[in-house]
Amino acid sequence: MMLERAHHQAVAQAAKPELRLVTGKDGSEHDRAQRFHDAALPYLDDVYTLARYLLRNKADAEDATQECYLRALRHFDTYRGPAMKPWLFAILRNICRSEFARRAGNSVNIDEQAEPDEDAIPLWQEAQISPEETVLKRWDADTIRRLLAQLPAAFHETIVLREINELSYSQIAEVVGVPVGTVMSRLARARGMLRQAWIAEDGTRS
């Protein structure tokens, strides 16, 4: 009876995902690949979507996504959770940043680009437009993507992670490597800039 209970407990332990995920060295390569497949492949569309926004190009996004999954598999033994999606995003973001650096031929990265903007633009700048008079049109997906793409990189990635990839503030903070407060202020600024672009778009069309 006691043995049986001990066995049940052992099975129950094994059933907890975060414990299963780190036992890769004991399991066979097949088991490990299977676990990785089940844990990570459901997020393929999420990862690909983020890659499309970060790289703005279909072929590069496909390559980056594939590289992301290969790297994630290699580091799967060190994965401790809790959430798979932000973990994959952090890997993808590193890949995209080194791709940008390669393209630019130097080590410019989006964090460095963000810094001067953050001091230069006051937080409430967007309030100069009277919100009462503002009627926002419902733009189509292509227009919204184009408007988003006009935002400086750090603000663009924050609003994409929030609105399109649906991460929480703390998950965004984890992926981007900034404090939660910075996520909130970047998001406020990103939405302010997007709103101005959103309204200006109406002017260019009429």
Place this chain on the structure above:
Amino acid sequence: MSCAENKVLLHALLDNELDAGHARELETHLAICPGCAAELRVYRIMQEAISAADLRFTAPASLRRRIEAALPTTPQRTTNRRAVLKGFVMGTALSTAMAASLVIGIIRTDNDQRVLGDVVAAHVRSLQGEHLTDVQTSDQHTVKPWFNGKLDLAPPVLDLTAQGFTLIGGRLDYIDEKTAASIVYRRRKHVINLFVTQASDAEYQPAKLNTVQGYNVLHWRAHGLEFFAISDINEEELREFGKKFAAGLDPART
């Protein structure tokens, strides 16, 4: 707090990221400040327009194949959709009895104990850290398709907001050595996780209430699926949740 600060905080309110205290404080301010209130309205419209536009991309099938091929082995998925369908047919016939027979369980087998332990562990895990929901929305028509392709079953997702149980999202979890859907509800400040796994047999089992480590767990089996509702709300309310869910699933029969 100044309007300038509030204009940053209202984004956190918009994203459901403010704690109750700050949210209350900000709402008090919004009630008396037309400028900030109007600003929140504009951003809410913009957020809705963004979410309505469907800005996501779908990975090309060729990319998915390339990645799967790069894994050391091609995984075999054992899906028995027919069994699930058969379960649904049987469950429908039996669901009248389901709502009527909520009984408190007294005798547990060791196996039940282990599964309940899993349910409690998964519930506690979901309340720690930031992983309560993988898909966060109050729209049942968003939650249900989200599970497509992630599970070997199609969990029923019901919006019970009108009945006092707010749908807040869905999550993948792991119960009884099976992947499970978790449909997450909120009752006031309490979270209810409704875990749904594929049943090992399709025989209907009426709802049974257990208390494990201070949590109430309501278990029933219907439609070929195992249901575990767990929360720290009282027994009465959890039973009410079970009844409302069963009634919502088969409105014609209750």
